[in-house]
Amino acid sequence: MAFSQPWATAVEIAAAVTSGKSSAVAVIEDALARIAEFNPTLNAFTAVTAERARARACAVDAAYGRKKPLGPLAGVPFAVKNLFDIEKLATVAGSKINRTHQPAQRDSPLIERMEAAGAVLVGALNMGEYAYDFTGENIHDGPSRNPHDISRMTGGSSGGSGSAVAGGLVPLALGSDTNGSIRVPSSLCGIFGLKPTYGRLTRARTFPFVASLDHLGPFARSVRDLALAYDSMQGPDLDDPACTQRAAEPAMPQLERGIEGLRIGVAGGYFRQGAFPEALEALTLVAKALGAREEIEIPQAHRARAAAYVITASEGAELHLDRLRKQAREFDPAVRDRLIAGAMVPSTLVVKAQKFRRWYRERMLELFERCDVILAPATPCTAPKIGQQTFILGGVELPVRPNMGLYTQPISFIGLPVVAVPVPLQPLPIGVQIIVAPWREDIALRVAYALERIGTVAAPKLSLKPSLKVPA
Amino acid sequence: MATAPLDDFIVAASRVLAISLEPEWMPAVKTNLEITLKYAAMVEEFDLPDDAEPAPIFEA
Numbered sequence: 001m002a003f004s005q006p007w008a009t010a011v012e013i014a015a016a017v018t019s020g021k022s023s024a025v026a027v028i029e030d031a032l033a034r035i036a037e038f039n040p041t042l043n044a045f046t047a048v049t050a051e052r053a054r055a056r057a058c059a060v061d062a063a064y065g066r067k068k069p070l071g072p073l074a075g076v077p078f079a080v081k082n083l084f085d086i087e088k089l090a091t092v093a094g095s096k097i098n099r100t101h102q103p104a105q106r107d108s109p110l111i112e113r114m115e116a117a118g119a120v121l122v123g124a125l126n127m128g129e130y131a132y133d134f135t136g137e138n139i140h141d142g143p144s145r146n147p148h149d150i151s152r153m154t155g156g157s158s159g160g161s162g163s164a165v166a167g168g169l170v171p172l173a174l175g176s177d178t179n180g181s182i183r184v185p186s187s188l189c190g191i192f193g194l195k196p197t198y199g200r201l202t203r204a205r206t207f208p209f210v211a212s213l214d215h216l217g218p219f220a221r222s223v224r225d226l227a228l229a230y231d232s233m234q235g236p237d238l239d240d241p242a243c244t245q246r247a248a249e250p251a252m253p254q255l256e257r258g259i260e261g262l263r264i265g266v267a268g269g270y271f272r273q274g275a276f277p278e279a280l281e282a283l284t285l286v287a288k289a290l291g292a293r294e295e296i297e298i299p300q301a302h303r304a305r306a307a308a309y310v311i312t313a314s315e316g317a318e319l320h321l322d323r324l325r326k327q328a329r330e331f332d333p334a335v336r337d338r339l340i341a342g343a344m345v346p347s348t349l350v351v352k353a354q355k356f357r358r359w360y361r362e363r364m365l366e367l368f369e370r371c372d373v374i375l376a377p378a379t380p381c382t383a384p385k386i387g388q389q390t391f392i393l394g395g396v397e398l399p400v401r402p403n404m405g406l407y408t409q410p411i412s413f414i415g416l417p418v419v420a421v422p423v424p425l426q427p428l429p430i431g432v433q434i435i436v437a438p439w440r441e442d443i444a445l446r447v448a449y450a451l452e453r454i455g456t457v458a459a460p461k462l463s464l465k466p467s468l469k470v471p472a
Numbered sequence: 473m474a475t476a477p478l479d480d481f482i483v484a485a486s487r488v489l490a491i492s493l494e495p496e497w498m499p500a501v502k503t504n505l506e507i508t509l510k511y512a513a514m515v516e517e518f519d520l521p522d523d524a525e526p527a528p529i530f531e532a
Contacts (some may be wrong), residue, residue: 003530047491081481125513162530170508212527212528300518302514303514303518305511306511306512306514306515307511307515309507309508310508310511310512310515321489321491323516324491325490325491325492328491328492328494333497333500334500336497337500337501337504338504340486340491340493340497340501340504341501341502341504341505341508342503342504342508343485343489343491344481344482344485344486344489345505345508345509345512347511349509349512349515349516350512350522351526352512352515352516353512353515354526354527354528355520355524355526356515356518356520356525356528357527358524358525358526358527359518359520359524361527402507414527
């Protein structure tokens with residue numbers, strides 16, 4: 001039974017498998033063939049788990065044959081950033097150093113939950129080394145490439161996730177977001193990404209970066225797929241001390257509720273400074289479509305970004321301190337030098353940043369008493385060229401690597417849930433953040449779904465050519 | 473926060489932390505530390521009351 005629709009959504013695939021119109025094996029063979037055809041160009045995957053995927057697909061088909069209930073993601077191929085534990089693979093987290101680690105003995109719980117819902121893991125995805133990156137470049141594995149223009153960055157650090165989903169290699173991928181690493185690649189690759197509330201999805205058995213800022217979440221080409229994956233992964237997990245004990249709060253049943261009655265504002269001030277015209281154009285289009293007129297001033301957003309920067313430098317350095325002592329030459333130099341500097345930040349300054357964080361959280365919660373949704377750009381610009389070191393923001397030349405997260409950092413700093421939605425501008429897409437109060441992912445997804453239905457946001461279906469020459 | 477003596481600070485800190493800092497890494501480490509300290513100063517200058525609690529909560 002053939003199934004050859006590279007742009008099929010997860011919902012469509014699951015419906016086809018559940019109804020018997022396609023076998024899971026056919027879906028997975030099709031995905032594996034597409035990965036084999038296009039991954040040499042996109043460099044999204046660092047490992048393809050073909051044997052495991054075929055076995056898993058056979059199990060889904062066997063369950064269908066026995067008339068057992070199939071999960072909502074039956075037969076849907078997905079892939080994960082290579083910082084997720086995958087049984088029998090070393091969790092490399094974009095590094096050379098971790099390649100010598102023992103293979104993981106068990107999948108991360110988010111993979112287990114996706115597969116419990118019927119999804120089929122097909123591989124591990126490229127990422128910036130140890131997630132300290134906004135470019136999607138990797139000195140060891142090469143850069144993941146943007147399917148819209150392979151000479152351009154995917155954004156990072158979940159670069160392979162952005163590339164694989166935007167390129168139609170898989171309908172769903174998982175990534176991590178410490179300061180913007182789901183939202184930045186979503187923006188540059190023109191797809192949907194959900195960074196849930198801090199603590200919503202378990203991070204157990206994934207390689208960390210900054211414990212007090214790390215989140216995990218899904219990427220997709222449609223809002224329904226995003227919600228379906230998110231719902232499949234919710235729920236408490238004692239293996240992650242930060243994971244909430246709240247019961248799952250499914251967002252899928254809420255999608256159709258629309259935006260009626262929602263108070264939607266647009267972030268001003270800091271979130272306009274430095275933005276390229278395309279970022280402001282995308283924001284205006286989304287705001288207009290939603291009828292959002294009120295400008296919201298997020299207090300001290302510049303300091304929030306600064307504090308997130310300081311905490312990241314310090315906590316990230318602590319994580320890697322022993323490796324910096326013993327294996328410093330094996331790091332990507334750009335990552336190593338940032339981590340060494342982070343190790344030297346006085347602890348007094350880090351504690352102050354953590355105190356400021358609570359102050360800022362209180363102010364943001366006050367803002368959410370008078371609005372339900374805040375819109376902001378996801379990135380200051382569309383995808384820069386791979387290898388581009390600097391760009392001009394607000395008239396100042398700044399390095400690309402740390403500054404693509406200018407607008408994402410003040411939001412993840414206090415763990416607010418965000419859906420990044422893709423505005424299909426020409427020649428390149430760019431994202432807008434739909435920011436909501438803690439634990440209200442359902443509202444952000446409702447707004448994203450409403451925008452998708454009226455066509456303001458969409459993940460473009462691209463014509464990829466496997467013969468595309470990869471730039472040197 | 474003064475950053476003029478930063479070279480000395482980096483050399484001393486690398487010794488205290490037992491990180492073997494290669495001379496060719498020094499300019500990038502210094503640039504990164506300067507940027508981080510600039511951001512830290514931006515946070516540090518923001519007045520908070522003495523009873524301000526840090527964000528992470530430990531539950532015994």
